[in-house]
Amino acid sequence: MKSLTLLAIAAPLISAIVVPEIPHPPPFPGQQYFNSTALLDVVTTHFNTSIEGAAVDASGNAYACNYGTADQRNQIGKVELKAGKAVQSLDFAYNDTKTGFNGIRFVCDDKKGSSVYLAADQNNKRVVKVKRSKNGKPVGSVFCSDPKMLQGVPNDLAVDLDKQNVYLTGQAWMENTTAADGEIWLCKGGVAKKLSDNSTIFGRTNGIEISNDGKTLYVSEATNANWNPVTNKIISFQLAKDGTLVKGSRKVFYDFADDKSGDVDIDGMRLDIAGNLYVTRNGGGQVVVFDTKTAKIIKKIPLVTTAAPTNLELVGRDGKTVVVVGRCPMGTAYQTGVGCFESFRVPFAGKAYTDLLIRSDKKCTW
Numbered sequence: 001m002k003s004l005t006l007l008a009i010a011a012p013l014i015s016a017i018v019v020p021e022i023p024h025p026p027p028f029p030g031q032q033y034f035n036s037t038a039l040l041d042v043v044t045t046h047f048n049t050s051i052e053g054a055a056v057d058a059s060g061n062a063y064a065c066n067y068g069t070a071d072q073r074n075q076i077g078k079v080e081l082k083a084g085k086a087v088q089s090l091d092f093a094y095n096d097t098k099t100g101f102n103g104i105r106f107v108c109d110d111k112k113g114s115s116v117y118l119a120a121d122q123n124n125k126r127v128v129k130v131k132r133s134k135n136g137k138p139v140g141s142v143f144c145s146d147p148k149m150l151q152g153v154p155n156d157l158a159v160d161l162d163k164q165n166v167y168l169t170g171q172a173w174m175e176n177t178t179a180a181d182g183e184i185w186l187c188k189g190g191v192a193k194k195l196s197d198n199s200t201i202f203g204r205t206n207g208i209e210i211s212n213d214g215k216t217l218y219v220s221e222a223t224n225a226n227w228n229p230v231t232n233k234i235i236s237f238q239l240a241k242d243g244t245l246v247k248g249s250r251k252v253f254y255d256f257a258d259d260k261s262g263d264v265d266i267d268g269m270r271l272d273i274a275g276n277l278y279v280t281r282n283g284g285g286q287v288v289v290f291d292t293k294t295a296k297i298i299k300k301i302p303l304v305t306t307a308a309p310t311n312l313e314l315v316g317r318d319g320k321t322v323v324v325v326g327r328c329p330m331g332t333a334y335q336t337g338v339g340c341f342e343s344f345r346v347p348f349a350g351k352a353y354t355d356l357l358i359r360s361d362k363k364c365t366w
Contacts, residue, residue: 039079039323040079045341048069049339050339051064053104054270055117056314056319056353057115058115058360060318060319060321064077075090081321098124099128101120101122105159105352107159108359110364114132115132116130116366120157125147126142144166146185149170156207160214160243161355166188167186167195168186169219171204171205172204177203179201180202181202182202182206184205199247210239212275218277219234219235219236235252235253268280273351280309280311287300288300305342306342307328308332309324309325310327315350320345323341324342
């Protein structure tokens with residue numbers, strides 16, 4: 001199989017990444033870059049209003065939490081992009097119906113039927129490992145947990161595949177946010193450890209991502225006043241060799257007060273291989289794209305059906321289709337409506353997709 005070295009042009013280049021070259025048509029011929037269109041709408045979707053945690057496997061299929069009726073938060077759905085259509089199905093249902101899945105990340109996929117992904121269960125302070133063997137059904141087990149986690153942790157997660165570090169965020173949604181209403185945890189070897197850079201107590205933490213070189217952790221942080229969001233920032237930390245936060249490394253990557261949208265919550269975040277950071281604005285009906293080298297906004301993408309986008313991922317056979325998940329239709333109140341997908345094309349493949357693809361021929365040790 002031929003290979004193609006992808007280089008970022010007019011964007012920060014972390015490193016050249018060699019990706020197998022696969023002949024493929026775009027999933028939606030003619031779709032324009034950054035032009036979002038409905039993929040699963042209020043009529044066609046099988047996902048409920050709590051939809052969250054978009055993820056991708058090494059074949060470019062999309063996944064999201066909360067497939068089925070509103071009380072089925074223990075179910076994860078799969079969406080395959082086929083000839084311009086989104087084919088949805090149930091991928092996994094955990095046997096504990098009190099589960100509340102809220103985030104997903106694949107850590108292994110050999111593209112032959114064997115895979116492992118991790119799912120954040122915010123109801124039970126644990127991460128569930130979902131393992132599928134070739135020609136077998138997925139099996140769930142507890143990957144890590146700690147009763148000392150804040151209620152609401154884990155909300156989302158990010159993974160360093162090489163070091164097998166799993167980072168978790170979570171938040172207590174209170175009328176008025178106080179210090180310690182958010183947390184960051186590290187799961188490694190089945191053990192959960194609460195993180196701090198020794199100088200930081202967190203506000204509400206939610207979206208989370210790791211830089212392409214594995215040296216920087218990006219985390220969203222927000223505060224409420226009278227139940228309403230009033231500040232929203234993206235914070236960055238340097239990561240030590242042992243996976244912890246480097247002391248005193250906290251920096252404000254971006255403060256949304258700068259564009260007068262501090263009252264709109266940040267939710268899921270994902271990187272592409274060029275180092276562009278895609279951020280959902282839950283309640284703002286928008287995805288914002290940052291250049292991580294300059295910390296400047298390079299694009300704001302309005303959504304067409306989803307006023308409350310909760311997460312996103314770069315999917316498809318080339319990894320260049322962004323799917324955004326969230327509550328719809330526009331104007332739908334919290335805990336009503338259904339869960340929708342919309343999508344747009346981008347120039348560069350996703351980090352998560354690429355990380356899986358270049359490791360798909362290696363033995364899974366998770």
